Amino acid sequence: MDYRPRPEDVRFLLEAVLDAPARLRALAPFAEVDDALHAQVLEQAARFVGSAVAPLNRVGDAQGCRFASGEVRTPPGFREAYRAFVDGGWPALSAAPEDGGQGLPAVLEAVLYEWLAAANHGLTMAPGLLHGAYACLRHHGSEELKARYLPKIASGEWLATMCLTEAHAGSDLGQVRTRAEPRSDGSLRVSGGKIFISGGEHDLTPNIVHLVLCRLPDAPAGPRGLSLALVPKWLPGGERNAVHCERIEEKMGLHGSPTCAMRFEDATGWLVGEAGRGLAAMFVMMNSARLHVALQGIGLLDAAWQKAEAYAGERRQMRAPGPVPASRGGESADLIAEHPALRRILDTQRAWIDGARAIAYRSALMLDIAEHDADPKARERAQRWCAIVTPVLKAACTQQAFHGASDCLQVFGGHGYVREWGIEQTVRDARVTMIYEGTNEIQAIDLLVRKVLPDHGAAMSAVLLELRDTLDASREAEADVQRRLAQLRYLGTTVAMAAQADPVLPHEVADDYLRATMLVLLAWAWARIEAAAPLDAGRARVAAAFRRWVLPEFEMRLAMVKRSCEPVALTHAAVARSPSG
């Protein structure tokens, strides 16, 4: 079955739980975005995604992209669907009006991209990269480059890529070797090889704009020697530029998106931003890009859940234990949705989806506030939230996308392992989200080692205290979350102290620390969901599933980190590590 976006679920979170419409109206550019417009955009997005994008998911996987003589053919229907996406103005949803965009909030775009990924992850990769290129060029491009490329990118008429990775330089971009030599006319001559370039070549748009991480002559070694070049497939004069796709990768999944190995052979490009500041120029959109990957994870998990929930409501196997379910009728076997072990799987994933959505939408809202709030303190607070919460969301939501989709596959039994129902595709597609845009291990280290430890947990504490203050301690569920928030704050201090004796330790426990953070964020989200409205029976069951099957991992992670931080553990760990091998 095809994915069906459910705007009512999303609106409940945005409106009743997060108070998003009012918070957005307080920002100058969105003062006119009333509830009706909000609702209308969501309804239209749901209709577009459900009708034009979702039906192509299967063919995208089965036929995939084809490579021949340097050209890439996307799966049948992808060109038309992308054209409709551009014609509908969807790429420009949150782009600035002066660039031809619609100037809508980032939070609406977040929902759109979550649905797109849920409906068709492969096709979504194409426009998914536009926004990073747009932000990067808008902040760092020269006026000339902006005039030439920004409107085409904002409208989606031309697609863009991020050319970072090289065969020997993956997580370690400081090792990038692609060279760029200045020509007398101010352009650059770019040469080198890049791999894993999503959408490096395709037939969706007449031109493709590559943003290429490269090294100018005499640049120092390492990340400070990196610059960023814009290299179009077709030059302004109409000649073909010397950038070529050498092959596309055979992958576990995501067959609808061509993953290209690219070769630049004295290709013509132009510097974006300052020389030696290539990474900084790229990282301007890092929080937004990582949030989008988290949303892909949430979307894919929702797609898996929808499939499994539908199957469990149709397939009958064996008698369910306990009271006779109303759905039994005269049947000799019960719906598998009535079997407690499978009900648990389904409700657990639902608890993740709704909780993670609340956090992710709040983060998108913070992106809007960080950019548009009149109060610099509010912008700073929002920025702090994004810095801390984004790596948590990216790692935890993508991990759950893969593992939770696999749990949903389990609901199908043997029927889940064959292609027929499409659930195994979701599992394969989801796996990549744990890797790209910074592996989940790097997210965890980013959180603990780069964001929490350097200021001894001050920024983290500030975020947690802010959450604490949104809770009402007179309700037991909310007081419980406050206790957990305090435990997490204290944990940061514990790790900071232990790290002084053993600098390796934070790298070992970063993953547990990140998980504990996500679980407390989810606990906050569920407390808010429960406080927002009297829950119907289904949501009450999901809330119970959250407390019973998801939240207990918090204590485990806490205990794991704490035990590693005990002085005797530090000694043992050091002994066990040495000699390594």
Next chain:
Amino acid sequence: MDYRPRPEDVRFLLEAVLDAPARLRALAPFAEVDDALHAQVLEQAARFVGSAVAPLNRVGDAQGCRFASGEVRTPPGFREAYRAFVDGGWPALSAAPEDGGQGLPAVLEAVLYEWLAAANHGLTMAPGLLHGAYACLRHHGSEELKARYLPKIASGEWLATMCLTEAHAGSDLGQVRTRAEPRSDGSLRVSGGKIFISGGEHDLTPNIVHLVLCRLPDAPAGPRGLSLALVPKWLPGGERNAVHCERIEEKMGLHGSPTCAMRFEDATGWLVGEAGRGLAAMFVMMNSARLHVALQGIGLLDAAWQKAEAYAGERRQMRAPGPVPASRGGESADLIAEHPALRRILDTQRAWIDGARAIAYRSALMLDIAEHDADPKARERAQRWCAIVTPVLKAACTQQAFHGASDCLQVFGGHGYVREWGIEQTVRDARVTMIYEGTNEIQAIDLLVRKVLPDHGAAMSAVLLELRDTLDASREAEADVQRRLAQLRYLGTTVAMAAQADPVLPHEVADDYLRATMLVLLAWAWARIEAAAPLDAGRARVAAAFRRWVLPEFEMRLAMVKRSCEPVALTHAAVARSPSG
């Protein structure tokens, strides 16, 4: 890279940890199996698997099986490899000498099949089904059937299938509809459709022997109405029987094994065992078959670990934190094996592999004891161990195979998601082991609801007390395991009491109960490994990884089950469940 079996790892567990050779020599049929023969069989098996089977893993996935006009062509090289397997006498390793077998212990066969699955899961499926058919026919077949089929099956000259599943009858075999009508000559006329039949049709052997679950005329509805028929592809007179392969499934993985939809059209067959006792006849080999799936899981995890460990020892990215590693030399980046987050992943999987092997090999030893010990009490104890531990191993080892292989994929970063290194194949192949031979949810219910609760935990307690008595409480690590064993015993009582108030509860917490059981078994195994020998640096690091990253889940599972059993939780759960929907 191809999988390479390491007999030295296995021998350490069998000899130093489990004392297997001495225990086997105490059984009459193996009195002559000395250490040298043991070692020789393992060396030869390792050589055969490494040279003839492992190199075909990639082609098995990439080319897969091809179906055309009712026939199935296996991937290039599979016929020859299977022929070499038969010629080497490997199918008959543990078959009885009177059937042409070599009469070696089940524990050696267990190791062989673990390695086979690690090297090439797809190819392993073909002979993997022989042993069940052999045991089933040996215990339940008429003398005539045995004379005609048993030697051919024991030698592997003819392959066999288990035809259980139908489109509407998966986990719920009681719904099987395939009909069998007696003919006057004592044969049966078998008609119906079966799906998910591994090796239902292929080109590996000249004949295929199907064991078909079916229903005689006037048989009662449900599982008691099921009988078992032997239906060969070619009849004794040389005519082709009316059994046909209609298609093979497109699957997530395991492409080297044809998963067939079979149609029986008044095919000729013969009853195996008594009418109406078809399930009992099939289940004679259930413990052995489930143990083999657990071993597939262990093997696949080891294959994933070998790949990731090798890659981590070659690939350099970024500086590792902490003291300068010896491997740095003049390189600007360190081996990823030196990065703590990845070291943790690798050591955690290694801890699972070695611990799970110890339990699985002990279970295989118990199969030998259950069959051959002169003392009926010893046979009964061994049988009890198998009944309790087999579902635990099946579920936990296959779960870890998939999730742990995915963690190993993570070590490769983006290179893990593309086909090149073969790790994504291992993840895809491993996924099916969580489903077949009884889904992991069914294993958990089998353990808790069918094995533990009916006698109020008595059998479970007996198994745990037996383990307790092998430990030396004067060593702190072993005393710790004894405490956990006691906690698990007490947990059984807690669940049994709570189940009286809420019969649904055990179905909800069965998975946690199973996980807690596996973790305490692993803790026992690691305590024994540590007591068996002074550990080298590598194994000491893995032992530490077990305590730091694996074992803490035990407390979490314990807490989850306990909290669900509290009276207030019981009330809440019942409220949350009703009304369902």
